[in-house]
Amino acid sequence: MAPPFSSDRTIAALVREEWGRILAALTKALGDLQLAEDCLQEAVSRALVRWPETGIPDSPAAWLIRTARNAAIDRIRRETHFAAALPELTLLAETAADAADPEAIPDKRLEMIFTCCHPALEEKTRIALTLRTLGGLSTEEIAASFLDTPEAMAQRLVRAKRKIREARIPYRVPQDADLPARMQAVLVVVYLIFAQGHGATTPKAAQLSAEAIRLGRILHGLRPDDPEVAGLLALMLLTDARKAGRTDAKGGFLPLQHQNRRRWDRARCAEGDALLRRTLSRGRIGPYQLQAAISACHATSPTWEATDWSEIAALYALLSQMTPTPVVRLNHAVALSYCGKLAEALGRVAALQDDPAMRDYQPFHAAFADLAARAGDIPLARTHYARAIALSSSQVERLFLHKASDSLGP
Incomplete structure (x- = not known):
């Protein structure tokens, strides 16, 4: 047992690490996410x-699940007729036997992930519920990430749990026929969490990228043979590895060509690249693996000049066949512009401007402005720089775009 006077921070870190596994096991036994979470929260309290007085137990997970199980048994006995409660009490007794050996606690996190990402729930709710149940983030932390009030986020989570209960959304891995589509929905949620953190302007929201990578590692551990799970994890690692290079010493935004690559996390680059190579060797290529391969081209290039833009453009061409979205077509055009095909790239981007998805998409206008400036069309560049500035939520990005627009001259 650890010495007494354990800090709240140490305890909080331990709880967060074990939260998802314990909550998933309790929920599977109880069939009620709200009851399971209430009992686990009571155990944490x-x-x-x-x-802090007795020291951290040798097995914090066993202590927490045992305490939460006892709290659940007490509640069921108080609120339910014994005969009706017997199935739940039997399952909890089995959970108690597992708690003697924390490694034997059944890992039901995969079932929990599919429940949280069920298509019956709206996208924001899926993200929030995943962060709460699997990540162990508090309601206040999730609310801060979304710039919501804690009260509003608490109500969202309560409504989601009620819907799961009333709609009888099952806590199980989908059948084989439904698994690919449902797994895709799970990966989308994890990547949305990562993207929100990666582009965040507040410290609380920025922590989401680390949480998404942790969720990605959990998923990869639960589904080690799924190439797209590995592809998503590789993509997040390779993207996150370059985060420190995005700003200069004064906090100003730096585009890729001006970044100091010595500030990139080379260990994380190597981890993502190795994971990607292993999964690509299986020959079942999917969109996340292709995006990871594009990110690897940047992460493994020693300089901007050494970047293989022809390979990146070819990867985007393949990706656009799999997922023909306007965002992919935009990125393909930008890659072509660095392959000596600026006029073709500008024409492709111009063709996208009538797409409703691009109308208020800030990166579209920033890219359009840059291509127009490089092609010498200053009025067109100014028009799209102004639109990109108006759509940007980041002060750092706005300052960068203002400077780029001003540099065009009179």
Whole structure:
């Protein structure tokens, strides 16, 4: 047992690490996410009182699940007729036997992920519920990430749990026929969490990228043979590895060509690249693997000049066949512009401007402005720089775009 006077921060870190596994096991046994979470929260509250005095137990997970199980049994006995409660009490007794050996606690996180990402729930709710149930983030932390009030986020989570209960959304891995589509929905949620953190302007929201990578590692551990799960994890690692290079010493935005690559996390680059190579060797290529391969081209290039833009353009061409979205076509055009095909790239981007998805998409106008400036069409560049500035939510990005527009001269 650890010495007494354990800090709340240490306890919080331990709880977050074990939260998803314990909550998933309790939920599977109880069939009620809200009851399981209430009992686990009660166990955590007791830990925060007892552990600073007695020290952290040798197995925090076993202590928490045992305490949460006892709290659940007490509630069921108080609120339910014994005969009706017998199935739940039996399952909880089995969970208690597992708690003697924390490694034997059944890992039901995959079932929980599919429940949280069920198509019956709206996108924002899927993200919030995943962060709460699998990530162990508090309601206040999730609210801060979304710039919501804690009260509004709490109500969203309560409504989601009620819907799961009333709609009888099952806690299980989908059948084989439904699994690919449902897994895709799960990957979308994890990547949306990452993207929100990667482009965040507040410290709380920026933590989401680390949480998404942690969720990606959990998924990869649960589905090690799924190439797209590995592809998503590789993509997040390779993208996150370059985060430190995006700003200069004064906090100003730096485009890729001006970044100091020595500031990139080379260990994380190597991890993502190795993971990608292993999964590509299986020959079942999907969109996340292609996006990871594009990111790897940047992450493994020693300089901007050494970047293989022909390979990147070819990868985007293949990606656009799999997912023919306007965003992919935009990125393909930008890659072509660096292959000596600026006029073709500008024409492709101009063709996208009538697409409703591009009308208020800030990166579209920023890219259009850059291509127009490089092609010498200053009025067109100014028009799209102004639109990109108006759509940008980041002060750092707005300052960068203002400077780029001003540099065009009179």
